[in-house]
Amino acid sequence: MSDLKIFSGRSNRPLAEKIAGHLGQQLGQCEIKTFSDGEIWVKYSDNIRGSDVFIVQSTNPPAENLIELLIMIDAAKRASARKVAAVIPYFGYARQDRKDQPRVSITAKLIANLITGAGADRVITMDLHAPQIQGFFDIPVDHLYSSAVLVKHFKKKKVNNLAVASPDVGGIKMARAYAKRLEADLIVIDKRRPKQNEAEIMNIIGDVEGKNILIVDDLIDTAGTLCNAVNALHENGAKEIYAACTHPVLSGSAVNRVNSSKLCKILVTDSLPLKVRSPKIEVDSVAHIFAEAMKRTFKHMSISSLFDVDKG
DSSP states (O other), X not given: OTTEEEEEOSSOHHHHHHHHHXXXXXXXXXXXXXXXXXXXXXXXXXXXXXXXXXXEOOOOSSTHHHHHHHHHXXXXXXXXXXXXXXXXXXXXXXXXXXXXXXXXXXXXXHHHHXXXXXXXXXXXXXXXXXXXXXXXXXXXXXXXXXXHHHHHHHHHHTOSSEEEEXXXXXXXXXXXXXXXHHTOEEEEEEEEOSXXXXXXXEEEESOOTTOEEEEEEEEESSSHHHHHHXXXXXXXXXXXXXXXXXXXXOOTTHHHHHHXXXXXXXXXXXXXXXXXXXXXXXXXXXXXXXXXXXXXXXXXXXXXXXXXOOOO
């Protein structure tokens, strides 16, 4: 694949290196500097004229990660790359995907416009907070799922009397898909959020008594929702409680909350680098999923025929 070149921004270089390794390649040479005033400068050391360029960069805060991706895309287009694909393992700002209050921004759409405007020809991402964000782009979007990795892990674990729980109503579809593949019961936790980054558990829908529970979600931020769900499940008679999520944002005191909770283990992916390690947090890589998607994109092969797109 001599015309396929992979470059990495600075948000998650370890994952980019793993992806390149799965494809039998080295990461392309690219200089990225931050000047003393904070401006970012990018130069491709490799010749990329006529090449298909894949740029691996998550857009989690700080905002410099997003700006860096935009500059890398722009530089690649100006260097006459044939095609530029933005590989975004974690698509930041996706939680603001609608006007749920007056006078607020729809940042998911704004970021989609910026990436398209910078010159990206395609986006490859994983477990968007809301799948309909694909429609915010005017370029092709390949939406991958971490469930291939996470479900496989819990199948091997063979947890008896298992039920899968969604921590909120919005995650029912994902939880139902996990429950179907793990042949487990489904539980839904109805919550009310008084304000941002705070969650209050209201009702549990489903039979919890005496069951082992797997809570599934696309991301864990402050871990408030997760730990409230764990407490509610435990109070209602749950035994062992596990969690699985794609994106370990884990901001603020999230890791401390997890460590002091009754959770047995959280399985996360390496879509984001862990800020703090914990004995309760286990990481499984999704590099091979991205590598296969990139190879198939480059060879104009089907991606949907490879990945499990039935979300229940």
